[in-house]
């Protein structure tokens with residue numbers, strides 16, 4: 001479905017789907033203290049928490065698997081993974097879960113789609129207020145956020161794949177200010193769901209895609 005979506009938007013691109021070789025070194029990217037940068041991570045890993053990974057370390061590990069003849073500007077690699085990729089922010093000195101990390105390769109995290117954009121504010125108020133257990137909260141707010149097993153994860157992954165492609169089309173500025181555009185950088189689940197329902201680009205980004213297609217079509 002994601003490949004079909006990419007082919008629909010960028011018909012001149014050839015999409016090749018392959019399974020990624022299992023990386024023995026992935027555990028090296030693991031983090032266990034979200035309040036310390038990667039160099040200062042404790043060596044022991046607390047197995048009781050959800051495994052978190054440093055997104056840039058993951059990116060370097062995945063990059064090793066890109067064949068030499070594809071290390072070229074006219075190839076673009078997207079890795080879809082359930083690993084929760086996080087990046088450390090020096091603004092608040094902690095790691096944050098991410099939906100997409102653009103680069104070579106770009107990483108799209110399906111777990112990040114569930115965990116990174118915030119659920120409705122009232123959800124957390126009720127959760128931290130201790131008014132209800134997580135199961136009944138999820139029921140109460142159903143539809144207003146994407147949960148594990150939700151079919152919208154695939155649609156969201158397609159949007160993030162497009163963001164990763166626009167990262168290269170726009171020289172590193174793929175995000176849009178327009179809340180209706182698929183390239184909107186949603187910090188809230190409800191905003192993400194809104195862009196999935198709209199399922200369109202703003203005029204500026206549609207125009208950019210058209211120009212790119214025209215250019216490729218000529219070659």
Ligand SMILES: [Zn+2]
Pocket residue numbers: 176177178181182183184201202203204205
């Ligand atoms: Zn836009």
